[in-house]
Amino acid sequence: MGKKSRTKGRSEASTPGEVGPRQPCPCGSGRQYKSCHGSKSGPPPVFSARPFAGLDGETDLIALREFVPSASAPLKLKSSDRTVTLCTLLPGAVPALVRDNGHIFLALQVQHGFGDPSRDLGAVLTAALDAEPGSVVGLTDDPGEGPKLQDLVHGGLDVSVHEGFDYWLTDLDDADGSMAALLEQADQAVSPTVRLDGVDAAYWTAMGEREFLRWVRPEDEDQLLDALARLHAAGEDHLVEGGKLIGMFRAHGVLVPVWDLPRGTGADALVAPVAAFAEKLTATLGDARPLETEERSVRSGLASRQVTIR
Known part of the structure; x- marks a missing residue:
């Protein structure tokens, strides 16, 4: 009786050709249908299947964003000589830091996500270029239309993989030792x-x-x-x-x-x-x-x- 009821329930819950909630969304986003076009709130406003296409160093950038714990690479801007360093992660997972000397640290591993990470990075970098020294820059809302990262930078990535997050201290005076304590904690999570x-x-x-x-x-x-x-x-x-x-x-x-x-x-x-x-x-x-x-x-x-x- 129970087996028959379960079979009946399945047949009533779906129809031929219908996408199941845990199946890949037909839009190609890579998300489950229930988290994309099947979500009650609707799909993310923007989706880019290959957001970093055309960027020199695309594959290394993806590695740094997804599974390399601690690494950095200098970025060359198309329209500025500002010093910018691309990082896997920054303290507190903030998107960007502007040092007192104007040096910008731009992070790949962040907590926000608005469908196109290259557009998000472009928005953060643009905001950081206009921010005051000593600022923390981030995104709280969808940035809307704007340049992607590949619109703002040129050249490949000269990647440096680090054993820890000591690069956070570049251009920073840590007189009170607060950053060193944070580094010690963060370094414990780094896989060689x-x-x-x-x-x-x-x-x-x-x-x-x-x-x-x-x-x-x-x-x-x-x-x-x-x-x-x-x-x-x-x-x-x-x-x-x-x-x-x-x-x-x-x-x-x-x-x-x-x-x-x-x-x-x-x-x-x-x-x-x-x-x-x-x-x-x-x-x-x-x-x-x-x-x-x-x-x-x-x-x-x-x-x-x-x-x-x-």
Whole structure:
């Protein structure tokens, strides 16, 4: 009786073709339907599937925004010689700080979100350029139409990964030691992270007893999945002995393949094999042949292990 009732309830709750509340929203935002166009309050006012497209250093910026705990990079403005430093995180997760000398610190990991993070960053940076020295700059409401970050800056990202948040003290007099105390607390949450030399946006990290490589890729998702499926089916996607490709994140319109690595691998041991794999991947991306049966099966498995971050 109970089983029959449950079946009846399901049939009455949905109709063929209807989107379930926990299914991906058809708009392509990557959110669940109940949190997007199925929300009682409606979808976010703005959505950009690939907000940082066209920006030099797009993949590194995504890495710094999503999973690198502590890093910074200088930004070059198109219309000003002001000193601006892009940061993963600032004290209190504030969007921007303007130092007493005018140096602007612009943060990627923030608490607000109005649908297009590049537009949000553009709004914060524009406000910081006009703010008084010593100001904290943020967003409390949708910024509306305005420049995206790629409209305001040029050049790539020269990323520096830090062991902690000591860069917060740049240009700051911490005479009373209050910032040092905050740093000590923040540093405890930092997982060891290294950006690999020779390739863009590949980051080794150790989390507890485990090690991983996360590699933000700029290619079209379907094209990259096809190439990874071909390499996996051929047994050519292993970077080191005992390591394996375990899945991928999807963030800001690109994929981030993730390799699980044997304990003790370290970042240095990955430099040569990752560079070699990059060459194989580039060659495979140019293969336009239809996938074979085994490759299609592998591709389906890889797609099922994707986790959408944003």
